[in-house]
Amino acid sequence: MNESFGTRLRARLDECGPLCVGIDPSPALLHAWGLDDSPAGLERFSRTVVETVGDVAALVKPQSAFYERWGSRGIAVLERTIADLREAGTLVILDVKRGDIDSTMAAYAEAYLDRGSPLAADAVTLSPYLGFGSLEGAIQSAMANDAGVFVLARTSNPEAAPLQRLVADQVLAGVAAANAGHEPLGPIGVVMGATLPELEHSLDDLNGPILAPGLGAQGASPADVARLFASVRHAVVPSVSRAVLADPKRLRSHTLYFRDECAAHLDAKIATQA
Numbered sequence: 001m002n003e004s005f006g007t008r009l010r011a012r013l014d015e016c017g018p019l020c021v022g023i024d025p026s027p028a029l030l031h032a033w034g035l036d037d038s039p040a041g042l043e044r045f046s047r048t049v050v051e052t053v054g055d056v057a058a059l060v061k062p063q064s065a066f067y068e069r070w071g072s073r074g075i076a077v078l079e080r081t082i083a084d085l086r087e088a089g090t091l092v093i094l095d096v097k098r099g100d101i102d103s104t105m106a107a108y109a110e111a112y113l114d115r116g117s118p119l120a121a122d123a124v125t126l127s128p129y130l131g132f133g134s135l136e137g138a139i140q141s142a143m144a145n146d147a148g149v150f151v152l153a154r155t156s157n158p159e160a161a162p163l164q165r166l167v168a169d170q171v172l173a174g175v176a177a178a179n180a181g182h183e184p185l186g187p188i189g190v191v192m193g194a195t196l197p198e199l200e201h202s203l204d205d206l207n208g209p210i211l212a213p214g215l216g217a218q219g220a221s222p223a224d225v226a227r228l229f230a231s232v233r234h235a236v237v238p239s240v241s242r243a244v245l246a247d248p249k250r251l252r253s254h255t256l257y258f259r260d261e262c263a264a265h266l267d268a269k270i271a272t273q274a
């Protein structure tokens with residue numbers, strides 16, 4: 001039996017500090033790096049991120065959309081990127097935001113969570129828009145494969161607020177129920193933007209990780225993360241993409257800056273200093 005996602009995540013956060021780095025090979029970033037917008041450019045970009053920050057970021061989050069743009073050739077690069085990250089010992093969250101009826105969710109779970117799949121990640125992002133219950137099979141599959149999921153609760157984009165504030169408590173209650181009894185952290189997380197003006201929801205019973213995108217380019221700071229998630233600071237994972245990816249020469253130093261600032265504000269110790 002392998003260790004659960006919650007156990008592996010706890011160990012990785014304690015070792016490397018609280019930061020997830022996104023891999024978002026957009027046309028603009030490929031251009032800024034002097035790379036072609038092509039599968040070869042995607043591959044060079046992704047490899048560079050893995051090699052440069054794989055040992056200092058607790059998690060790395062490839063954004064599937066930027067690979068899907070290139071069809072099967074982009075997906076092949078995504079498969080290799082996931083394999084490279086796993087080889088480097090970094091936990092991989094695949095940002096795919098999937099959500100559908102139960103039978104279709106079973107196929108998504110097979111694609112992203114079944115440990116034999118070429119696209120299997122340590123965790124994936126899921127959308128609860130078809131009802132939290134529609135994710136039940138994927139949650140079971142994640143647990144059976146010692147993987148995790150992050151369910152969208154309050155995303156970082158401002159236009160989400162009027163819709164999501166109506167249903168976020170249902171999502172949080174479902175996640176808390178799925179995580180009950182798991183130690184040191186349940187494998188089912190939520191996505192809560194670091195950009196939220198205020199929290200508006202209790203996370204006290206969640207017992208799972210909180211992925212908090214929005215650092216840097218979307219305006220949130222490490223201090224915002226600490227203020228918003230003060231009651232659950234041991235379980236929050238701030239996430240940053242463009243603010244560290246903008247310049248390949250500064251990728252490592254900017255990653256270390258965000259990681260160390262987040263650790264300082266969240267009062268987290270880092271076992272392995274770079």
Ligand SMILES: O=c1ccn([C@@H]2O[C@H](COP(=O)(O)O)[C@@H](O)[C@H]2O)c(=O)[nH]1
Pocket residue numbers: 022024063095154155156157191192193213214215216217218239240241242243
């Ligand atoms: O609520 C959410 C959920 C996911 N994202 C994704 O994270 C990155 C953010 O990129 P930045 O460059 O750090 O702004 C991107 O892949 C989003 O799709 C999010 O922003 N908010």
